[in-house]
Amino acid sequence: MSKEIKIKKGLNINLFGEAEKTVFELNSKQYAIKPTDFVGVFPKLLVQEGDVVKAGSPIFYDKYREDIQFTAPVSGKIIEIKRGAKRVLQEIIIEADNGIEYESFGKAKPDDLKKEEIIEKLLKSGIWPFIRQRPYSIIADPKAEPKVIFVSGFDSSPLAPDYDFLVHGKGDEFQTGLDIIAKLTSGKVHLNINTDLPGSRVFTNSKNVQINNFTGPHPSGNVGTQINKLDPINKGDIVWYLRPQEIITIGKLFLEGKYDASRVIALTGSEIKKTSYYKTYIGASIEGMINNNLKQENVRCISGNVLTGTKIEKTGFMSFYDYQLTVIPEGDHHDFMGWMLPGLKKHSFYRTFIAWLTPKKKFKVHTNINGGERAFVMTGQFEKVFPFDIYPMQLIKAIIIEDIDAMENLGIYEVDEEDFALCEYISTSKINIQSIVRNGLDMIRKEMS
Amino acid sequence: MKAIRNILDNIKPYVEKGGKFHFLRSTFDAVETLFFVPNRVTQSGCHIRDSVDMKRAMIVVVIAAVPALLFGMWNTGRLHFEAIGEVAAFWPTFWYGFFKILPIIVVTYVVGLTIEIIFAQKRGHEVNEGFFVSGMLIPLILPADVPLWMVAVATAFAVIIGKEVFGGSGMNIMNPALIARAFLFFAYPSKMSGDIIWVSGMSKGENIVDGFSGATPLGDALVGNLDKLPSPMEMIIGTIPGSIGETSVIAILIGAVILLFTGVASWRIMFSVIAGGLIMGLIFNLAAVNDYMALPAWQHLVLGGFAFGAVFMATDPVTASQTNKGKYIYGFLIGLLAVLIRVVNPAYPEGMMLAILLMNVFAPLIDHYVVEANIKKRLKRLKVVQKI
Numbered sequence: 001m002s003k004e005i006k007i008k009k010g011l012n013i014n015l016f017g018e019a020e021k022t023v024f025e026l027n028s029k030q031y032a033i034k035p036t037d038f039v040g041v042f043p044k045l046l047v048q049e050g051d052v053v054k055a056g057s058p059i060f061y062d063k064y065r066e067d068i069q070f071t072a073p074v075s076g077k078i079i080e081i082k083r084g085a086k087r088v089l090q091e092i093i094i095e096a097d098n099g100i101e102y103e104s105f106g107k108a109k110p111d112d113l114k115k116e117e118i119i120e121k122l123l124k125s126g127i128w129p130f131i132r133q134r135p136y137s138i139i140a141d142p143k144a145e146p147k148v149i150f151v152s153g154f155d156s157s158p159l160a161p162d163y164d165f166l167v168h169g170k171g172d173e174f175q176t177g178l179d180i181i182a183k184l185t186s187g188k189v190h191l192n193i194n195t196d197l198p199g200s201r202v203f204t205n206s207k208n209v210q211i212n213n214f215t216g217p218h219p220s221g222n223v224g225t226q227i228n229k230l231d232p233i234n235k236g237d238i239v240w241y242l243r244p245q246e247i248i249t250i251g252k253l254f255l256e257g258k259y260d261a262s263r264v265i266a267l268t269g270s271e272i273k274k275t276s277y278y279k280t281y282i283g284a285s286i287e288g289m290i291n292n293n294l295k296q297e298n299v300r301c302i303s304g305n306v307l308t309g310t311k312i313e314k315t316g317f318m319s320f321y322d323y324q325l326t327v328i329p330e331g332d333h334h335d336f337m338g339w340m341l342p343g344l345k346k347h348s349f350y351r352t353f354i355a356w357l358t359p360k361k362k363f364k365v366h367t368n369i370n371g372g373e374r375a376f377v378m379t380g381q382f383e384k385v386f387p388f389d390i391y392p393m394q395l396i397k398a399i400i401i402e403d404i405d406a407m408e409n410l411g412i413y414e415v416d417e418e419d420f421a422l423c424e425y426i427s428t429s430k431i432n433i434q435s436i437v438r439n440g441l442d443m444i445r446k447e448m449s
Numbered sequence: 450m451k452a453i454r455n456i457l458d459n460i461k462p463y464v465e466k467g468g469k470f471h472f473l474r475s476t477f478d479a480v481e482t483l484f485f486v487p488n489r490v491t492q493s494g495c496h497i498r499d500s501v502d503m504k505r506a507m508i509v510v511v512i513a514a515v516p517a518l519l520f521g522m523w524n525t526g527r528l529h530f531e532a533i534g535e536v537a538a539f540w541p542t543f544w545y546g547f548f549k550i551l552p553i554i555v556v557t558y559v560v561g562l563t564i565e566i567i568f569a570q571k572r573g574h575e576v577n578e579g580f581f582v583s584g585m586l587i588p589l590i591l592p593a594d595v596p597l598w599m600v601a602v603a604t605a606f607a608v609i610i611g612k613e614v615f616g617g618s619g620m621n622i623m624n625p626a627l628i629a630r631a632f633l634f635f636a637y638p639s640k641m642s643g644d645i646i647w648v649s650g651m652s653k654g655e656n657i658v659d660g661f662s663g664a665t666p667l668g669d670a671l672v673g674n675l676d677k678l679p680s681p682m683e684m685i686i687g688t689i690p691g692s693i694g695e696t697s698v699i700a701i702l703i704g705a706v707i708l709l710f711t712g713v714a715s716w717r718i719m720f721s722v723i724a725g726g727l728i729m730g731l732i733f734n735l736a737a738v739n740d741y742m743a744l745p746a747w748q749h750l751v752l753g754g755f756a757f758g759a760v761f762m763a764t765d766p767v768t769a770s771q772t773n774k775g776k777y778i779y780g781f782l783i784g785l786l787a788v789l790i791r792v793v794n795p796a797y798p799e800g801m802m803l804a805i806l807l808m809n810v811f812a813p814l815i816d817h818y819v820v821e822a823n824i825k826k827r828l829k830r831l832k833v834v835q836k837i
Contacts, residue, residue: 013497232830330490331490336484336485340505347499348499352711353505366497371502371503374503375620377503377767411823417494428501430498434493
């Protein structure tokens with residue numbers, strides 16, 4: 001039943017600063033939950049500054065889908081509620097206790113529970129937001145029926161953490177989690193792995209799923225690519241997706257009756273003195289990882305990878321869904337004759353810089369846009385890194401002119417901004433494609449609701 | 450480097466909004482970005498961006514056109530000295546052509562860039578790099594003896610009507626360089642065709658030796674003088690009369706290799722233009738009723754502007770088909786039509802320009818059907834699912 005799929009189109013960006021395979025404990029004092037991590041959620045606060053919470057205590061809920069609530073990853077005291085422009089909620093910061101106290105949600109065996117009971121438990125514990133859906137890449141609707149559930153068992157993005165390392169030794173929790181999510185759909189659960197990478201026994205031993213093998217360059221690890229190749233989304237279809245550490249969290253909820261938000265995250269990037277993995281909890285402050293560990297001060301900290309991550313301050317917090325912190329130099333300098341020189345150290349998808357002579361070489365990249373924004377001029381480039389059966393440029397143009405019919409026809413339901421990250425990276429015209437795609441998805445979602 | 454940066458930083462406040470010389474903002478911007486890649490950093494989406502930018506992509510095309518330009522300079526000198534019956538060494542020959550052609554290039558760039566900068570200023574855009582390439586290609590497709598004022602008028606026409614009215618680089622429907630050429634061709638037909646425009650000095654009739662004909666091979670072919678055609682070898686090397694950059698197939702091939710290797714131009718288009726030309730040539734060979742139709746198909750590829758058009762003109766990404774499948778159709782039809790116009794049409798010796806301009810207009814239609822097929826496929830998938 002399992003399928004072999006080879007992705008041909010794409011691009012691996014080799015960067016300096018891969019995480020060394022050692023794990024440290026990160027004893028962060030502060031944790032934050034950031035409502036801005038959740039696309040399309042309008043947060044309604046349930047707590048105030050000074051409140052004491054346990055791990056699993058509700059913090060806020062979604063105004064439009066009230067049953068979806070978000071809970072504290074650790075126990076402690078709420079010390080600050082940060083708001084941005086127009087009083088938009090930015091961060092709810094929790095000062096952690098020394099030991100973690102958990103809300104109890106009760107142990108249960110997957111086989112004893114009905115689907116509704118599972119969903120209720122997931123909603124109550126604040127674990128539900130881990131389950132996301134395509135189209136739109138938003139938190140799944142608990143009342144919807146997904147035709148299939150996808151789990152990507154590897155990450156192909158630049159400096160990605162090794163998933164085998166993240167889930168090592170958690171086979172039981174993982175299997176329990178899989179058994180739970182299998183009950184949420186009448187269709188299949190796909191677990192996609194890449195045999196070119198060091199395989200994880202946790203994945204290959206798992207049951208109750210269809211294990212597929214994907215090989216090839218990034219974006220082979222993106223769930224969007226995998227859905228498109230195995231079971232493409234048609235208008236009206238709903239597909240749910242999760243990632244392995246999130247399934248382990250679900251497993252622990254049923255095995256131990258608590259919301260265990262522990263995560264192993266990778267500290268990566270060329271500006272880090274000592275890269276490594278850290279064991280911590282969701283929303284950890286990054287200070288403990290980067291203090292005295294930066295090669296220089298003018299850096300950008302990214303929660304996530306360099307293609308799709310979120311820019312955070314040096315005193316910021318990890319985002320809800322991210323397993324990776326990347327630190328790269330800021331590019332706020334003028335590059336003399338930069339567009340004309342041969343460019344041995346410049347990474348490029350094109351062979352206009354002589355760096356193509358050394359394809360295996362690793363690069364140190366910065367955040368400069370490397371040019372000015374232009375109209376679309378070059379064609380046929382996106383297609384080389386976009387493994388979907390979709391015309392990327394035509395779809396982007398349809399979004400720009402806000403033509404809903406054309407967007408639908410050209411396949412917007414099958415994509416999200418992450419799938420266009422490489423297109424944005426290689427764009428000669430320096431167009432902000434990911435935000436255009438997000439606008440398009442928001443437009444369609446509004447139109448459909 | 451530091452000194453240039455300081456000068457630019459000193460001037461900058463004057464041209465910013467509200468500054469005394471704000472009307473020179475685009476000019477300043479063009480100069481600044483010429484020296485320095487801007488220091489702007491990413492704000493959303495990808496935190497890193499490919500090192501390539503439009504300047505880099507366009508400079509590759511300019512570099513690719515340099516061999517054709519250098520050969521054109523030498524050939525201009527060579528033809529001139531041959532016409533006046535003198536023999537000159539390599540360097541005098543080259544310098545003659547160099548000083549003949551340099552003014553054409555300068556006029557093209559000055560006129561074109563001035564207009565580009567004015568439009569950029571009015572629109573509040575940055576100056577687009579598209580004219581880097583157009584400014585290089587326009588001289589290469591002109592005859593050596595073209596009057597400079599015509600170059601200026603044609604360039605202005607091409608930039609304004611061919612490009613800026615549509616919204617600037619990236620929005621134009623037809624290739625601006627070819628618009629300049631077509632404008633000259635139709636506005637000044639007596640000056641731009643015939644036998645004497647192609648060889649420098651010949652239009653003024655200075656000391657031309659008896660019996661020297663400046664006719665291009667295509668001109669000869671059109672009037673049926675196929676026996677006068679130069680040998681294929683001469684046409685490949687390019688020692689024949691013709692537009693400045695179009696004669697040498699070898700020089701053009703060097704450019705093609707650069708364009709294809711860097712991936713700036715589409716191999717699909719180049720390949721299918723050649724395929725289209727060959728197939729039309731073969732069809733004529735099969736049904737030949739005159740000498741021109743019987744001309745071996747492959748010789749059409751080295752005749753006139755076919756090679757130059759295939760490599761530098763048809764591949765313009767803005768005006769070509771944008772889908773990969775569309776590129777095959779687009780290129781194939783260009784090759785086909787170019788040879789068709791050449792052989793059958795009595796009025797125009799060269800079909801390449803007209804074929805490309807025509808297909809520029811049809812490229813969006815081709816894309817429409819290609820994309821439509823993708824849409825149908827998606828709808829079909831939906832229906833299959835619904836039936837189950």
